[in-house]
Amino acid sequence: MPEGHTLHRLARDLGVAFAGRRVRVSSPQGRFAASAALLDGRVLVGAEAWGKQLFVELEGDPPGELDGERFVHVHLGLIGTFDVHTAPAGAVVPDPVGQVRLRLVADDADADGTDDDAATTAGPTAWADLRGAIVCDLVTAAQRDAVVARMGPDPLRPDADPDRAFEAIRRSRKPIGALLMDQSVLAGVGNVYRAEVLFRDRLHPLRPGNTLQRSRWQALWDDLVALMPQGVATGRIDTVRPEHSPVATGRAPRRDDHGGEVYVYRRTGQPCLVCGRRVATAVLEGRNLFWCSRCQPVFRSRAVG
Incomplete structure (x- = not known):
């Protein structure tokens, strides 16, 4: 979509x-x-x-x-x-x-x-x-x-209020990977941007929303605000930082009908561009998740008792 x-x-x-x-x-x-x-x-x-x-x-x-x-x-x-x-x-x-x-x-x-x-x-x-x-x-x-x-804030709109999305996220025990795709929480993010910003911000997609600190959410929002206008300008989704690009690493450019250089989206079983571990996948609410288990470790609560 x-x-x-x-x-x-x-x-x-x-x-x-x-x-x-x-x-x-x-x-x-x-x-x-x-x-x-x-x-x-x-x-x-x-x-x-x-x-x-x-x-x-x-x-x-x-x-x-x-x-x-x-x-x-x-x-x-x-x-x-x-x-x-x-x-x-x-x-x-x-x-x-x-x-x-x-x-x-x-x-x-x-x-x-x-x-x-x-x-x-x-x-x-x-x-x-x-x-x-x-x-x-x-x-x-x-x-x-x-x-x-009925929609959440849109990172591409200058009038968007990220706090509206955070209020919904912090009250929910659903995985952050599901909440990012809920258009009533956050408008405009689909499977590619979901996978990529979670990787870039080192967040496991199954982390419960109510465990996310405001500072982590703000960093994720700021990343979307930076990345998505590039997609408007170019018509493709590129999320790989310059140091991990084909030019910098000598690897072959990505070949995929979705286009763009990405870290984990539709790269199941391929080595992570940062650490080399194989990209993992699972299904969440009918959509495929993609993540690196080393770069995006499972969340462990520090709560006692």
Whole structure:
């Protein structure tokens, strides 16, 4: 499932391609057709990600009205994709291919209420196709806010409050490896970032959340805040420090369809890049864990009695 950096990157790309432009909205597949008809011809205001949730905002009717359905809520799930394309002004938009739930096409001819040639070529040709998402709904601002309220803080958002997540963690006896994947505790972290930040911060994934000191949590949060924007910028997850990189160590670069240089994720049985011990794996709440038993020792409580 795409992690938070993918959604923030997508929101950025949608904004660059469409923000401030009138869009043609359609549903070639047909499943979003009724909602697409309500949105067709509106100006796209922008797109915003909260964790793994994406909200595309379109202008209200009348323009600027805060009520009414004007947010497209998207959750990509395991197989969803939202591909954004741009081409020089005047290029022909290709016909949709496959099961396209939602299609956006920039329509500058109507953006300023005119149909002259200058308006038609005001910006590059842009279109975007959504396929395979588990959620594609037209929602109100209140419904958008309700979805956001159910989520924990997102390390990629400047308004995020890490103390909210810590309060949930310190009250829970569940393993920290499970809590990091709970979107109501922490928004946007998936299996890759979970495995990697726990390794980088030397935390065993099965350590109970209520044993984590605030300072350890702050260090983990700060690591996510540093790592995840890199994923937004590059489109891949790289977590290996320079001293453990292929260039520094002479090892071969990682070859994996997820891309990126990582310490433990999907490296079961391979030597740890730091200590050489074999990377371990187990299943927790239906998802695979990866860790190094030497670099991430089992937590031993110092409590007496």
